[in-house]
Amino acid sequence: MRNRHQRRVIVGFLAAPLILYTVFVASPYVQAFYIAITDWRGLSAEFDVIGLANFAELFGDPVFWKALGNNLILLITLPLVTIGLALFLAFMLNAAGGPRSGEIRGVRGATFYRVVFFFPYVLSIAIIGVLWMNIYNPINGLLNGGLRAIGLGHVQPSWLGDERLAFWAVLAVLVWNGVGFYVVLFTAGLKAIPASLLEAAVLDGASRSQVFFRITVPLIWENIRTAAVYLGIAALDAFAIVQIMTGGGPNDSTQVGSFYLYQNAFSYGRFGYASAMGVVLFVVTLALSAFTLRATRRERIEF
Amino acid sequence: MHDRPSQPQPTRRSVLAFLALSPVAGALAAGCATSGGKQAPAASPTGRAVAGNPFGVAAGTPVEVVLFDGGYGQAYIKLPVELYQKKHPKTEVKQTSTQQIQQTLQPRFVAGNPPDVVNNSGSNAIDYGALVGDKALLSLAPLLDAPSWSDPAVPVRDTLRPGVVEVGTHDGQFVVLNYSYGAYGAWYSASLFEEKGWTYPQTWDDYLGLCDKMATAGIAPWTYPGQFPYYMFWWLASMIYKVAGKEVIDKINNFEKDAWTDERAVAALKAFEAIPTNGWVLKGSSGLNHTDAQMQFLQGKAGFVPGGSWLEKEMGDSVPAGFDMSICRVPSITDADDRPFGALCAKAGEPYIVPRDAANSAGGLEFLRAMLSNEGGSNFIAQAGALSSNRNATLPADAKHGLVSINDALKEAGDNIFGLTVDTRNSRLWNDIAKVMGRFMNGDVKADQLAKEAQRLTDAARN
Numbered sequence: 001m002r003n004r005h006q007r008r009v010i011v012g013f014l015a016a017p018l019i020l021y022t023v024f025v026a027s028p029y030v031q032a033f034y035i036a037i038t039d040w041r042g043l044s045a046e047f048d049v050i051g052l053a054n055f056a057e058l059f060g061d062p063v064f065w066k067a068l069g070n071n072l073i074l075l076i077t078l079p080l081v082t083i084g085l086a087l088f089l090a091f092m093l094n095a096a097g098g099p100r101s102g103e104i105r106g107v108r109g110a111t112f113y114r115v116v117f118f119f120p121y122v123l124s125i126a127i128i129g130v131l132w133m134n135i136y137n138p139i140n141g142l143l144n145g146g147l148r149a150i151g152l153g154h155v156q157p158s159w160l161g162d163e164r165l166a167f168w169a170v171l172a173v174l175v176w177n178g179v180g181f182y183v184v185l186f187t188a189g190l191k192a193i194p195a196s197l198l199e200a201a202v203l204d205g206a207s208r209s210q211v212f213f214r215i216t217v218p219l220i221w222e223n224i225r226t227a228a229v230y231l232g233i234a235a236l237d238a239f240a241i242v243q244i245m246t247g248g249g250p251n252d253s254t255q256v257g258s259f260y261l262y263q264n265a266f267s268y269g270r271f272g273y274a275s276a277m278g279v280v281l282f283v284v285t286l287a288l289s290a291f292t293l294r295a296t297r298r299e300r301i302e303f
Numbered sequence: 304m305h306d307r308p309s310q311p312q313p314t315r316r317s318v319l320a321f322l323a324l325s326p327v328a329g330a331l332a333a334g335c336a337t338s339g340g341k342q343a344p345a346a347s348p349t350g351r352a353v354a355g356n357p358f359g360v361a362a363g364t365p366v367e368v369v370l371f372d373g374g375y376g377q378a379y380i381k382l383p384v385e386l387y388q389k390k391h392p393k394t395e396v397k398q399t400s401t402q403q404i405q406q407t408l409q410p411r412f413v414a415g416n417p418p419d420v421v422n423n424s425g426s427n428a429i430d431y432g433a434l435v436g437d438k439a440l441l442s443l444a445p446l447l448d449a450p451s452w453s454d455p456a457v458p459v460r461d462t463l464r465p466g467v468v469e470v471g472t473h474d475g476q477f478v479v480l481n482y483s484y485g486a487y488g489a490w491y492s493a494s495l496f497e498e499k500g501w502t503y504p505q506t507w508d509d510y511l512g513l514c515d516k517m518a519t520a521g522i523a524p525w526t527y528p529g530q531f532p533y534y535m536f537w538w539l540a541s542m543i544y545k546v547a548g549k550e551v552i553d554k555i556n557n558f559e560k561d562a563w564t565d566e567r568a569v570a571a572l573k574a575f576e577a578i579p580t581n582g583w584v585l586k587g588s589s590g591l592n593h594t595d596a597q598m599q600f601l602q603g604k605a606g607f608v609p610g611g612s613w614l615e616k617e618m619g620d621s622v623p624a625g626f627d628m629s630i631c632r633v634p635s636i637t638d639a640d641d642r643p644f645g646a647l648c649a650k651a652g653e654p655y656i657v658p659r660d661a662a663n664s665a666g667g668l669e670f671l672r673a674m675l676s677n678e679g680g681s682n683f684i685a686q687a688g689a690l691s692s693n694r695n696a697t698l699p700a701d702a703k704h705g706l707v708s709i710n711d712a713l714k715e716a717g718d719n720i721f722g723l724t725v726d727t728r729n730s731r732l733w734n735d736i737a738k739v740m741g742r743f744m745n746g747d748v749k750a751d752q753l754a755k756e757a758q759r760l761t762d763a764a765r766n
C-alpha cells in the first residue's frame with residue numbers, strides 16, 4: 001500500500017520533467033536525424049528524402065572541415081590556456097603570499113583581484129563581443145592605440161581582418177571571458193584543502209612550485225576535471241563570440257561548426273544540410289566527451 | 304543544434320537512456336514541423352474585379368503587412384495604408400514590423416498562414432532560393448498589368464524604372480517587387496575633390512593618377528569593410544560591365560561558364576588590381592565593418608568607399624556639412640569598352656512579396672499597387688531618403704547631395720544599367736565569391752586568381 005503510494009509520488013514528480021525533456025530536447029534531436037536525410041529548405045512542409053547525399057556533400061565541404069578543425073584547436077587550446085591561467089591566478093590569490101606569521105595566504109590585494117578577474121564573466125557575451133571588436137579595431141582600437149603610444153606605430157595588425165591573427169584574437173577573448181569563473185572555482189577548491197597539509201609541506205622544505213604541483217593540483221583534480229569538461233563544451237560551441245565578432249571570417253579562418261551550421265540553416269536556407277552537420281557534430285561531441293571523462297579519471301583522494 | 308552552452312555533456316549512459324527514449328520522441332516528432340503534406344492554399348476571399356478594383360478586393364477583409372524595420376524606417380508605410388483605406392473603407396490594415404523577418408515569419412510559412420504582404424529584407428530575410436524552390440510566392444504578374452494607382456490609363460508596368468521586373472523574376476515568374484531603387488558602386492566627396500583641385504577621372508589611367516595624388520596628399524585612395532567584403536561586389540562588377548557589357552554580367556548572374564574568366568572581365572579586374580598592389584587601400588581596412596570604413600571615408604582618411612544609395616542616410620549626422628557625397632561612375636578602362644562612361648550598377652531593392660498561401664492575397668496585390676502610386680513613391684523618397692522604383696516619383700526640394708547625385712547619374716546612364724542577382728539567387732555563392740574579393744583587396748589574391756576562383760565557385764553552384 002505504502003509502496004504504491006510512494007510510486008505514485010515518484011511518477012508524479014518525474015512525469016513533468018520527463019515529458020518536457022522529451023518534447024523539447026529529445027524530440028528535436030531525433031527530428032534532426034530525420035531532417036538530415038532530406039533536402040528541406042525550411043519553408044514548406046514539402047521536402048524529399050535524399051538519403052545520405054547531405055553527408056556525402058558534407059565530407060567534401062572544405063569549409064566544414066576548416067570549421068571542425070578550428071573547433072578541435074579550440075578544444076585543445078581553450079581548456080589548456082584557461083585552466084593554466086586560472087590555476088596560476090587562483091594559487092597566487094590564495095596560497096602564494098609571503099609567509100607572514102606562518103599563515104598560508106594570497107598576494108596583497110587578493111580580494112580586489114578576485115573581483116576584477118570575475119568581472120568579465122558577469123558581462124553578457126554580446127557586450128563582450130562588441131567591446132572586443134572595438135578594442136581590436138585596427139584604426140581606432142585600444143590595442144593598436146596602445147601600440148602607437150609605446151612607439152610601435154608601424155606595427156598595426158588588423159586583428160580580426162588578418163587570416164593569421166583572427167582566430168587567436170577570438171581565442172584570447174574566450175579565455176579572458178572565462179578565466180575569472182575558473183579562478184573562483186579553483187579558489188573554492190583551494191580553500192577546501194586543509195591548511196595543515198600545505199603547512200606540513202612547507203615545513204618539510206617544499207618550494208612553492210613543489211607545493212603547487214605535488215599538493216594543490218592533485219587535491220583539486222576534481223575541480224580541474226569539471227573545468228575541462230565545461231571548457232570543452234564552450235570550445236565545441238563558441239557560436240556567440242564568432243557570430244558577433246567575425247561572422248566566421250576572414251575567409252573562414254574563424255569559422256566554427258556551430259556557426260557554419262547556423263549559416264547554412266538560416267542564411268542559405270539549407271536546413272537538411274545543416275541538420276546533417278548537426279548530426280556529425282553530435283557524434284563528434286559524444287565521442288570527445290566519452291574520451292575526456294575516461295582519460296581524466298583518477299583515484300579520488302580523500303582528505 | 305549544439306550551440307547551447309548549458310547543455311550537459313552526454314555520457315555513454317545518457318546516450319543509452321536517450322536511445323531508449325527515441326521511439327517515444329519519434330512519435331512526438333511526427334506531430335512537429337516536418338510532418339504532413341502541404342495543405343491546399345486557402346482560397347482568397349475575393350469580390351469581383353471591376354474598374355478601380357482590379358484584383359477584386361473584398362470589402363472589409365483585413366490585410367496584414369509585415370515591414371522590415373531597417374534603414375528606411377517605418378514612417379513611409381503610413382501613406383500607402385491611408386491610400387488603401389481610403390479606397391477600401393472599413394478595411395483593417397494590420398501593419399507590424401520586425402528586424403527578424405526570417406525568425407518571425409518562417410514558422411508561419413511552414414504552418415500555411417503567412418501575412419499578406421512581407422517586406423522580406425535585411426540580413427535576416429528569408430532566403431529567396433528557398434522561397435522560390437518551395438513555390439511559396441504568389442506571381443505578381445497581375446500587378447504589372449493592372450492600371451496604375453495614379454493614372455489608370457497606364458499599367459503599373461510602365462511606371463517602373465528599368466530592371467525592376469527583371470530583378471524580381473525568379474524561374475521565369477515575377478514574384479518579388481522591389482520598392483526602392485538605388486545605385487551601387489562607390490562614393491567620393493565632391494567637395495574634397497574641389498578643395499584639392501581634382502576632377503573626376505574619365506579614363507582609368509587618370510583614375511590611377513588621381514589615386515597617386517591622393518596617396519601623396521596623405522589620403523588612402525580606397526577603404527572597404529573587410530568584415531563584409533561583399534561590399535566590393537558592386538564596384539568590381541561595375542568595372543566588368545563597363546568593359547565587357549551586359550553579356551558577361553548576364554553570365555555571372557546566371558551562373559554560366561566563362562563568366563568571370565571571360566578575358567574582358569579579367570581585364571577589368573586586372574585594372575583594379577593596381578589599387579591593392581600599390582598599397583592604396585587604407586591600412587587596417589580588412590578589420591573594419593561597414594560603418595567603420597564609412598567613417599574613415601567621411602573623416603577624409605580615404606578617397607573612395609564602396610557602397611550604395613543607403614550610405615548617406617545610414618551615416619546620418621556623421622556626414623560632415625558640405626561633404627557633398629557623390630556616386631562614382633566607372634572610368635573608361637580600355638579603348639574598346641562595351642559601355643560608355645556613366646554606365647551604372649543600379650537595381651531595385653527593398654523586396655516585397657505576397658506569399659502564395661496568404662489569406663487575402665488580392666488585398667496584398669492591391670496594397671502593393673497603392674505603394675507604387677506616385678504619392679506613395681514620392682513619400683518614400685522623402686521619408687526613406689532613397690529613390691523609388693516608380694519612375695514618376697519626385698524628389699523633395701531638400702533632397703540630400705548623394706540622392707541628387709544618384710538621380711542625375713541614373714539620368715546620365717539611361718539604359719546602360721545593370722543589376723546583380725547573385726545575392727538573391729544564391730546567397731551562399733555571393734558570400735563565397737565575396738570572401739575571395741576580400742582577399743583580393745588584401746593583396747593575398749591576384750586578379751586572375753580571383754576570376755578563376757569566382758568561376759570555380761560559380762561552376763560548382765550551377766552543377
